[in-house]
Amino acid sequence: MLLFLLPFLFLLSPSPSFSLNQEGLYLHQVKLSLSDPDSTLSSWSDRDTTPCSWFGVSCDPKTNSVTSIDLSNSNIGGPFPSLLCRLQNLTSISFYNNSVNDNLPLDISSCQHLQHLDLAQNYLTGTLPHTLADLPNLRYLDLTGNNFSGDIPESFGRFQKLEAISLVYNLFDGIIPAFLGNITTLKMLNLSYNPFSPGRIPPELGNLTNLEILWLTECNLVGEIPDSLGRLKNLKDLDVAVNNLVGNIPISLTELTSVFQIELYNNSLTGELPRGLGNLTSLRLLDASMNDLTGPIPDELCRLPLESLNLYENQFEGNLPASIANSPRLYELRLFRNRLTGELPQNLGKNSPLRWLDVSSNKFTGEIPATLCAKGELEEMLMIYNSFSGQIPQSLSDCQSLARVRLGHNQLSGEVPSGFWGLPHVYLVELVNNSFSGPIAKTIASAANLSLLILDNNLFNGSIPEEIGWLENLGSFSGSENEFSGPLPVSIVNLKQLGSLDLHGNLLSGELPSGIDSWKKMNELNLANNEFSGQIPEGIGKLPVLNYLDLSSNRFSGKIPLSLQNLKLNQLNLSYNRLSGEIPPLFAKEMYRSSFLGNPGLCGDIEGLCDGRGKGKGEGGAWLLKSIFILAALVLVIGVVWFYFKYRTFKNARAIDKSKWILMSFHKLGFSEYEILASLDEDNVIGSGSSGKVYKVVLSNGEAVAVKKLWGGVKKEGDESDVEKGQFQDDGFEAEVETLGKIRHKNIVKLWCCCTTRDCKLLVYEYMPNGSLGDLLHGSKGGLLDWPTRYKILLDAAEGLSYLHHDCVPPIVHRDVKSNNILLDGDFGARVADFGVAKVVDSTTGKPKSMSIIAGSCGYIAPEYAYTLRVNEKSDIYSFGVVILELVTRKLPVDPELGEKDLVKWVCTTLDQKGVDHVIDPKLDSCFKEEICKVLNIGIHCTSPLPVNRPSMRRVVKMLQEVVPENMPKTAKKDGKLTPYYYEDASDHGNEA
Structure with a gap:
């Protein structure tokens, strides 16, 4: 009987899921609707009676009713769960920094009690729902860092209690609407970093009398600042920076008596700073830099309790008011690139914790104030391009906080204080173009953080101390045109980070120390115009990234090491030494003639470098007759060859152009345009596209070059190439020449020269035997590319792009980064190529010049580019992220195999649904899985939909370098090194270091 009743007793017993209250059931359904890869919501169990103990859930202690949901930084995803609005007492929702996606639903208006809504840093798209304004109690709305687009809804002018709204970093493209001036309850209005259409600051914003923060940075604002903003008596922070505002700063802003920050x-x-700024008794920060303001800096401004004053890159004149030294809180003073004169106040820094001082590029005179570091907090002292005189104050020897010192291009003199050489935190010391004298003190051994030491064009003397070899972080040492003497210290070979050593124009002597081959990051070595002797060390030929070598005007003797042929040099100069013997075969060419002048003992196949000394008279006469016969034979042979090539060139020229060719070279050439033209026949075509054809041309010296032939005019309809869609070929040619003609970097393809006629243009590049990464990766041999090789290619390409973004002045945006534009040399070293649509960043605005059409390749184009036609370095980073995913998966960016998704979406979806093993190319060795996964994560980071979330290219290089596999075969490394050194430009504001 008992057995018979057991099933019924079980049915009558309460189920665990039935014990959860109604609000818990709603939240459990929300959990099921969200993706939760980190199991953040594991505590949301249907075995509880209420959700009040669940992660992120807060309840009223009396009623146990849910009042707040906070799932910030939880890595959850999926559409916004409207079901939350059924929680009748819910007042606060925060999904900050997650992966909430899709549109924000219209029925969010049913959250009638909601006061706080934070959905910042997610992936929400579409237009803002107009129903948000129907939330009667909403006080705080933060939608920063999403992909909302279109206009701000007109209904937003009806908010009843809204106090804070932030729409920063979205894709809104209308204008800033005047109806926002109707939300009189607002205390904070943040609309920065949106691609709004050009528009004025609405004068109606002056009605927001409760406003405390107005942030309109980079909103494409035009016109003048409206006087009505002076009515915002409660305003504490005014930021309208990085726009196109014109006219004078309105005097009404001097009525903002509560303001503490104006940007x-x-x-x-234009015009002068308005009188009355002294009324702003709360002002702590004023930044009016990078405008066209004129006149003197008013004394009343300097009497305010300023902490930061930035007025750089204007046209201010006159003396700096002495009262600036009395500001008790001043920690930042930046006045560079103005027309200021006179002396700096001699007690500057005595009464304030001065941390950053930059008065570069003015007309200041007098001595450096000794009190600059009186409070012991000075970190940056930038005073280049002035007329300061006298010595470096002894007091600065005790400034332990100093990190950057730039005193170049002044009239400073005397010895540098001993303690100044050994400041422990300084990483940049630049004293170039002064009259400093004396030696480098041995105390430099204490400068453990020193990375850049630049001493050119002074009167420094004495020997370079042995202690300089103790500076493990030293990357660049430049001391040219001084009076240094004695040998190089033996310890200098211990500088593993050294990438540039320039000591030309000194009195240095002796032999070069052994162990030079330890400089694996050396890029530039210039020891010209000294008195060095002995032989040129073989080890120089083992420096893997050296591309500039100048040892001219010394006393080197012996033979030229054959190992120098291993180097890929842009500059070689061994002239005016005492070298002898045969010139290495690779250098025995006319193009290297000037590299070997002034070495009487050298012989080679370069005319004039072997004079036949030491022969007897009879032998000399026989040699003369023999020479005449040889010369006659050569003339005959050359004549026949010349006639053949002229005839062949004539035939080809008829097909190309009968007009005169103009040659523009960017490097020393060992060939002429006629030799190129003679080989442009169909047998030598190695590629073709809508822009023209690419030929492989083998020169008479045995070397090969690649020639791209571009025909003038617009691309033909139906062409498959997407590199310059809708562009004229002339534009692509000009961009390529303008960009590549100036660049010197081992990971950027070298442009030898260009040849032009009226109708045809030729670009001559270095030849890359392994073709493009795209062709190799997706061709029949793609599966043979092992992981170490793929990793090396990625790192090389990343360093090339980093050079464009961070080291070119001005920076260059490639705009068409893809695997087909990454070329591979014989050792699978990568070069970034095809700059036909590259754009230089405007030096005045910091932005690339305007675009009228979308350039780039399908699958590689960043999402914001398609919306806004605005492109910057972040667009290149997105494209490079796609290349990373391409190398890891060996799948095309757009492929029928991926369905309707592109590669980025496919990778993200497959990772979520199936795991990483279904993403990685199965041809890759599983022993590298950990490293591959790290690189995959970098690719995903680079392809973030939000530009602000993508790392800089310099950061990408750093992240890739941190993934160097320990078990990578040494054969995959070049000379055992995967991370070549690049000189980080020490200049600021475009001034050369």
């Missing part, structure tokens, strides 16, 4: 930088404001 007007990077506009086109």
Whole structure:
């Protein structure tokens, strides 16, 4: 009987899921609707009676009713769960920094009690729902860092209690609407970093009398700053920087008596600073830099309790008011690139914790104030391009906080204080173009952080101390045109980070120390115009990234090491030494003639470098007759060859152009345009596209070059190439020449020269035997590319792009980064190529010049580019991220195999649903899985939909370098090194270091 009743007793017993209250059931359904890869919501169990103990859930202690949901930084995804609005007492929702996606639903208006809504840093798209304004109690709305687009809804003018709204970093493209001036309850209005259409600051914003923060940075604002903003008596922070505002700064802003921060930088404001700034008794920060402001800096401004004053890149004149030294809180003073004169106040820094000082590029005179570091907090002292005189104050020897010192291009003199050489935190010391004298003190051994030491064009003397070899972080040492003497210290070979050593124009002597081959990051070595002797060390030929070598005007003797042929040099100069013997075969060419002048003992196949000394008279006469016969034979042979090539060139020229060719070279050439033209026949075509054809041309010296032939005019309809869609070929040619003609980097393809006629243009590049990464990766041999090789290619390409973004002045945006534009040499070293649509960043605005059409390749184009036609370095980073995913998966960016998804979406979806093993190319060895996964994560990071979330290219290089596999075969490394050194430009504001 008992057995018979057991099933019924079980049915009557309460189920665990039935014990959870109604609000818990709603939240459990929300959990099921969200993706939760980190199991953040594991505590949301249907075995509880209420959700009040669940992660992120807060309840009223009396009623146990849910009042707040906070799932910030939880790595959850999926559409916004409207079901939350059924929680009748819910007042706060925060999904900050997650992967909430899709549109924000219209029925969010049913959250009638909601006061706080934070959905910042997610992936929400589409237009803002107009129903948000129907939330009667909403006080705080933060939608920063999403992909919302279109206009701000007109209904937003009806908010009843809204106090804070932030729409920063979205894709809104209308204008800033005047109806926002109707939300009189607002205390914070943040609309920065949106691609709004050009528009004025609405004068109606002056109605927001409760406003405390107005943030309109980079909103494409035009016109003048409206006087009505002076009515915002409660305003504490005014930021309208990085726009196109013009006219004077309105005097009404001097009525903002509560303001503590005003940022007007990077506009086109004119006139003088308005009188009455002394009324702003709360002002702590004023930044009006990068405008066209004139006149003197008013004394009343300097009497305010300023902490930061930035007025750089204007046209201010006159003396700096002495009262600036009395500001008790001043920690930042930046006045560079103005027309200021006179002396700096001699007690500057005595009464304030001065941390950053930059008065570069003015007309200041007098001595450096001895009190600059009186409070012991000075970190940056930048005073280049002035007329300062006298010595470096002894007091600065005790400034332990100093990190950057730039005193170049002044009239400073005397010895540098001993303690100044050994400051422990300084990483940049630049004293170039002064009259400093004396030696480098041995105390430099204490400068453990020193990375850049630049001493050119002074009167420094004495020997370079042995202690300089103790500076493990030293990457660049430049001391040219001084009076240094004695040998190089033996310890200098211990500088593993050294990438540039320039000591030309000194009195250095002796032999070069052994062990030079330890400089694996050396890029530039210039020891010209000294008194060095002995033989040129073989080890120089083992420096893997050296591309500039100048040992001219010394006393080197013996033979030229054959190992120098291993180097890929842009500059070689061994002239005016005492070298002898045969010139290495690779250098025995006319193009290297000037590299070997002034070495009487050298012989080679270069005319004039072997004079036949030491022969007897009879032998000399026989040699003369023999020479005449040889010369006659050569003339005959050359004549026949010349006639053959002229005839062949004539035939080809008829097919190309009968007009005269103009040659423009960017490097020393060992060939002429006629030799190129003679080989442009169909047998030598190695590639073709809508822009023309690419030929492989083998020169008479045995070397090969690649020639791209571009025909003038617009691309034909139906062409498959997507590199310059809708562009004229002339534009691509000009961009390629303008960009590549100036660049010197081992990971950027070298442009030898260009040849032009009226109708045809030729670009001559170095030949890359392994073709493009795209062709190799997706061709029949793609599966043979092992992981170490793929990793090396990625790192090389990343360093090339990093050079474009960070080391070129101005920076260059490639705009068409893809695997087909990454070329591979014989050792699978990568070069970034095809700059036909590259854009130089405008030096005045910091932005690339305007675009009228989308350039780039399908599958590689960043999402914001398609919306806004605005492109910057972040667009290149997205494209490079796609290349990373391409190398890891060996799948095309757009492929029928992926369905309707592109590669980025396919990778993200497959990772979520199936795991990483279904993403990685199965041809890759599983022993590298950990490293591959790290690189895959970098690719995903680079392809973030939000530009602000993508790392800089310099950061990408750093992340890739941190993934160097320990078990990578040494054969995959070049000379055992995968991370070549690049000189980080020490200059600021475009001034050369």
